[in-house]
Amino acid sequence: MVNIKENTGAVRAKIEEAAKKAGRCASEIKLMGVSKFHPFEAMREAAQYVDLLGENRVQEAVSKRLFWKESPFDAPWHLIGQLQKNKARRALETFDLIESVDSFELASLLNRILEETGRKFPVYLEINMSHDENKSGAEAENALEMLEKIMENCPRLSVEGLMTMAPLNGDERAVRRAFAGLRTLAEGLRTRSGLQLPVLSMGMSGDFEYAIEEGSTLVRVGTAIFGEREY
Numbered sequence: 090m091v092n093i094k095e096n097t098g099a100v101r102a103k104i105e106e107a108a109k110k111a112g113r114c115a116s117e118i119k120l121m122g123v124s125k126f127h128p129f130e131a132m133r134e135a136a137q138y139v140d141l142l143g144e145n146r147v148q149e150a151v152s153k154r155l156f157w158k159e160s161p162f163d164a165p166w167h168l169i170g171q172l173q174k175n176k177a178r179r180a181l182e183t184f185d186l187i188e189s190v191d192s193f194e195l196a197s198l199l200n201r202i203l204e205e206t207g208r209k210f211p212v213y214l215e216i217n218m219s220h221d222e223n224k225s226g227a228e229a230e231n232a233l234e235m236l237e238k239i240m241e242n243c244p245r246l247s248v249e250g251l252m253t254m255a256p257l258n259g260d261e262r263a264v265r266r267a268f269a270g271l272r273t274l275a276e277g278l279r280t281r282s283g284l285q286l287p288v289l290s291m292g293m294s295g296d297f298e299y300a301i302e303e304g305s306t307l308v309r310v311g312t313a314i315f316g317e318r319e320y
């Protein structure tokens with residue numbers, strides 16, 4: 090049996106340790122429980138122990154939302170998977186924040202939908218730091234241009250951070266290079282744009298300790314909390 094409480098405690102302890110090693114304060118680092126492919130009950134239990142929850146697919150989130158309505162909990166809910174244009178409206182209705190904005194086109198579409206109600210919505214830009222062809226995310230060299238276009242044309246979006254995934258089977262050096270690259274990119278974007286971009290969303294079950302040492306402020310952990318996914 091998977092023990093979500095114990096698992097989350099163990100992840101928190103590792104976060105603490107990695108933060109200490111990097112001379113950081115663990116309270117700067119938020120823990121997201123990634124509940125994709127796990128049932129609503131598991132997600133509800135984890136919500137007591139994590140700071141946020143994350144899902145990959147809009148459809149799955151929409152069906153979980155039906156249960157959620159009946160048992161409200163406080164953890165903010167982020168979309169972390171690739172967003173198809175035809176699901177943009179549902180995503181805005183379902184989530185509190187979208188981490189996977191990877192093009193100006195997607196940002197404009199979200200902005201257009203938000204204009205209907207005048208609502209503002211927080212997003213992160215997803216950047217591909219591993220030059221992996223099957224990975225999602227905008228190329229780092231296009232990030233500044235994308236950010237500037239969003240700032241100029243998408244007043245309903247507030248860009249609050251960057252998100253990335255390290256190469257999945259990368260060795261330690263490659264993984265750290267990806268994370269350090271995102272941190273450096275964020276520094277450059279802050280200077281050029283004047284935005285604060287406080288959040289660096291990076292690190293998963295297999296690499297969150299490296300991510301913390303390289304400056305992560307939000308780790309997205311699925312397997313280490315919920316156990317293996319059954320697809």
Ligand SMILES: *Cc1c(COP(=O)(O)O)cnc(C)c1O
Binds near residue numbers: 145294309310311
């Ligand atoms: C699934 C997923 C995670 C969590 O992965 P684990 O290895 O199970 O911790 C984090 N981020 C994204 C974008 C994901 O798709």
